Amino acid sequence: MIALFTDFGLAGPYTGQMKAVLAQLAPGCPVIDLFADAPSRNPRAAAFLLAAYAAWFPAGTVLLAVVDPGVGGSRAALFLEADGRCYVGPDNGLFEIVRRRAKSERLVEVTWRPESLSASFHGRDLFAPVAAMLARGEKPAGEERPASFGRHPDWPDDLAEIVYVDHYGNALTGIRATSLPAEAVLIAGGERVTRARTFSAVPAGTPLWYENSNGLAEIAVNLGRADQALRLAIGSAVEIAR
Amino acid sequence: MIALFTDFGLAGPYTGQMKAVLAQLAPGCPVIDLFADAPSRNPRAAAFLLAAYAAWFPAGTVLLAVVDPGVGGSRAALFLEADGRCYVGPDNGLFEIVRRRAKSERLVEVTWRPESLSASFHGRDLFAPVAAMLARGEKPAGEERPASFGRHPDWPDDLAEIVYVDHYGNALTGIRATSLPAEAVLIAGGERVTRARTFSAVPAGTPLWYENSNGLAEIAVNLGRADQALRLAIGSAVEIAR
Amino acid sequence: MIALFTDFGLAGPYTGQMKAVLAQLAPGCPVIDLFADAPSRNPRAAAFLLAAYAAWFPAGTVLLAVVDPGVGGSRAALFLEADGRCYVGPDNGLFEIVRRRAKSERLVEVTWRPESLSASFHGRDLFAPVAAMLARGEKPAGEERPASFGRHPDWPDDLAEIVYVDHYGNALTGIRATSLPAEAVLIAGGERVTRARTFSAVPAGTPLWYENSNGLAEIAVNLGRADQALRLAIGSAVEIAR
Numbered sequence: 001m002i003a004l005f006t007d008f009g010l011a012g013p014y015t016g017q018m019k020a021v022l023a024q025l026a027p028g029c030p031v032i033d034l035f036a037d038a039p040s041r042n043p044r045a046a047a048f049l050l051a052a053y054a055a056w057f058p059a060g061t062v063l064l065a066v067v068d069p070g071v072g073g074s075r076a077a078l079f080l081e082a083d084g085r086c087y088v089g090p091d092n093g094l095f096e097i098v099r100r101r102a103k104s105e106r107l108v109e110v111t112w113r114p115e116s117l118s119a120s121f122h123g124r125d126l127f128a129p130v131a132a133m134l135a136r137g138e139k140p141a142g143e144e145r146p147a148s149f150g151r152h153p154d155w156p157d158d159l160a161e162i163v164y165v166d167h168y169g170n171a172l173t174g175i176r177a178t179s180l181p182a183e184a185v186l187i188a189g190g191e192r193v194t195r196a197r198t199f200s201a202v203p204a205g206t207p208l209w210y211e212n213s214n215g216l217a218e219i220a221v222n223l224g225r226a227d228q229a230l231r232l233a234i235g236s237a238v239e240i241a242r
Numbered sequence: 243m244i245a246l247f248t249d250f251g252l253a254g255p256y257t258g259q260m261k262a263v264l265a266q267l268a269p270g271c272p273v274i275d276l277f278a279d280a281p282s283r284n285p286r287a288a289a290f291l292l293a294a295y296a297a298w299f300p301a302g303t304v305l306l307a308v309v310d311p312g313v314g315g316s317r318a319a320l321f322l323e324a325d326g327r328c329y330v331g332p333d334n335g336l337f338e339i340v341r342r343r344a345k346s347e348r349l350v351e352v353t354w355r356p357e358s359l360s361a362s363f364h365g366r367d368l369f370a371p372v373a374a375m376l377a378r379g380e381k382p383a384g385e386e387r388p389a390s391f392g393r394h395p396d397w398p399d400d401l402a403e404i405v406y407v408d409h410y411g412n413a414l415t416g417i418r419a420t421s422l423p424a425e426a427v428l429i430a431g432g433e434r435v436t437r438a439r440t441f442s443a444v445p446a447g448t449p450l451w452y453e454n455s456n457g458l459a460e461i462a463v464n465l466g467r468a469d470q471a472l473r474l475a476i477g478s479a480v481e482i483a484r
Numbered sequence: 485m486i487a488l489f490t491d492f493g494l495a496g497p498y499t500g501q502m503k504a505v506l507a508q509l510a511p512g513c514p515v516i517d518l519f520a521d522a523p524s525r526n527p528r529a530a531a532f533l534l535a536a537y538a539a540w541f542p543a544g545t546v547l548l549a550v551v552d553p554g555v556g557g558s559r560a561a562l563f564l565e566a567d568g569r570c571y572v573g574p575d576n577g578l579f580e581i582v583r584r585r586a587k588s589e590r591l592v593e594v595t596w597r598p599e600s601l602s603a604s605f606h607g608r609d610l611f612a613p614v615a616a617m618l619a620r621g622e623k624p625a626g627e628e629r630p631a632s633f634g635r636h637p638d639w640p641d642d643l644a645e646i647v648y649v650d651h652y653g654n655a656l657t658g659i660r661a662t663s664l665p666a667e668a669v670l671i672a673g674g675e676r677v678t679r680a681r682t683f684s685a686v687p688a689g690t691p692l693w694y695e696n697s698n699g700l701a702e703i704a705v706n707l708g709r710a711d712q713a714l715r716l717a718i719g720s721a722v723e724i725a726r
Binding site: 010 | 485494514516517518519520521537540541542648650651652682683684685694696697698707
């Protein structure tokens with residue numbers, strides 16, 4: 001199974017062209033749209049989202065992850081094996097949090113290049129063919145890199161920011177719920193938000209936070225929109241009240 | 243074939259995670275995105291939309307339908323066989339109109355539960371695995387329920403409201419066109435709207451209603467947007483002029 | 485492989501119903517979403533977009549192209565073979581630019597009709613079944629038409645207009661980059677835009693144009709949105725400065 005994690009947006013020809021490559025080079029392999037709207041041009045926020053959602057997928061899954069504002073520049077292309085899953089994407093920190101939480105990793109700088117490589121769409125021309133190779137059980141040409149390669153030690157273990165706002169207006173933080181005390185109060189948009197197990201545990205219109213189905217602390221409003229009620233967007237700061 | 247009918251929105255990881263479950267548990271079974279933007283948190287309006295669109299699918303199709311504002315509460319999980327199709331989803335009225343129009347039904351309250359059930363994402367953890375079982379020809383553990391179970395007798399047979407607005411600004415009512423006299427005039431957004439066979443049968447900018455390709459009375463403006471011209475949104479009332 | 489090129493929008497049941505038809509009539513054939521948001525009701529702009537993006541697909545691909553404001557009227561249904569690819573869609577100019585650039589073509593007016601044909605959704609009822617036949621290697625009933633049939637000789641070879649705006653706010657013109665001098669300056673939104681190889685070759689916030697990964701001249705702003713900075717939308721005029 002190949003799961004797509006990109007900031008290409010839902011619209012436009014980008015995801016479709018990547019899937020056309022995968023259909024040709026890894027026929028029969030299921031391709032799953034995980035996120036097409038990961039934090040745009042923001043590998044740091046995207047790294048926390050990817051780590052939380054990739055962990056749900058079974059071993060053997062290939063995560064094709066492209067949040068790549070530096071495309072066409074000199075950043076390396078990476079292939080990472082971590083805890084039995086494969087990750088393919090640019091070297092810009094996107095895999096930092098996956099790596100930090102991994103029990104084991106193997107990191108390869110991919111030196112394989114396609115015959116024709118556009119300057120602006122490595123997702124289609126480089127990363128998708130590499131993902132297809134991995135899905136077929138082949139290894140792309142590359143050079144192994146040490147655990148110190150491409151690290152971002154200044155990034156936190158959990159990110160006290162909004163990293164995604166969903167269709168319902170729920171705002172996902174980059175904080176694992178298990179890293180918080182059971183009674184933790186989050187401050188978001190100037191308001192104190194207490195924990196509940198689920199939406200319906202609080203009155204309509206009331207904000208709450210809860211451990212979402214992928215382990216992140218998520219801020220919602222029962223039968224309302226947290227993004228509007230608390231003025232939250234990707235990048236909004238969240239504070240943990242003591 | 244499994245058809246997805248949800249209010250998860252186009253964005254975000256929800257549909258993808260459901261499809262990842264289906265790819266693992268019902269490999270090779272085609273999965274169709276029917277609606278990802280069914281009326282949000284509105285099982286009543288969604289019920290009329292589902293009934294109109296499910297009827298187009300061939301016998302044997304599994305409709306995985308999740309409009310589920312009560313997730314995490316005590317509502318039951320249902321599996322319905324009606325007129326040769328299977329439906330899986332929450333007990334909140336979402337299947338009321340399908341049931342009311344069915345020549346035959348078999349209703350089962352699903353008691354099967356996964357090893358790990360999140361509080362907020364039963365679509366992924368409960369309903370998708372059940373849909374996969376049905377697509378494989380297996381029956382989930384459950385208890386048969388009588389025809390009186392989970393009914394909403396106060397709901398009308400056709401809903402004189404807008405139940406969906408599409409990309410073109412066309413506004414779908416919850417009224418079957420065949421339930422209306424040929425000369426029926428609809429009143430929507432304060433304007434009288436007469437029937438035409440197709441868009442191009444009226445001058446540009448003129449509102450019309452017609453029987454859409456799934457049998458619903460749909461309000462449009464030739465080469466314009468009915469939602470803007472008549473100020474229509476999901477829930478807007480429609481009146482049948484006599 | 486069947487690639488979908490439509491103006492149905494991302495939302496709603498249209499693409500899903502076409503895919504349900506394809507899953508039944510051409511099982512196992514990969515179906516790729518190329519554009520679901522081609523220029524709405526604008527076959528002329530769509531024709532330039534289609535020609536640029538179809539050329540990337542391998543021989544044998546079936547392009548199912550539906551931008552069809554005249555649906556339900558008298559326009560013909562076409563099946564085109566051009567340079568080894570198949571195209572299915574309405575006769576309204578959508579294939580004009582593909583045809584003009586093709587080394588060889590064979591054009592057929594499709595006379596096959598389904599048992600049940602809705603007035604408003606030929607994508608599902610007519611074009612999708614025809615695409616499935618072609619994907620299976622069958623030919624739909626039809627009558628061959630000469631190269632003079634259905635032409636739009638007044639349309640330019642390259643369209644100096646914006647034909648698409650993507651998720652990042654990049655604005656695609658209908659001009660092939662290879663048709664422009666290397667030093668060409670484009671005037672868009674009243675500003676002079678010079679060429680660069682890639683985004684990062686110019687300072688943040690600066691507009692540039694470049695040859696995109698499908699050969700079109702595309703206007704962008706490094707780490708910004710060209711649509712907002714230059715007030716560009718589908719249909720905006722672009723001028724080539726001399």
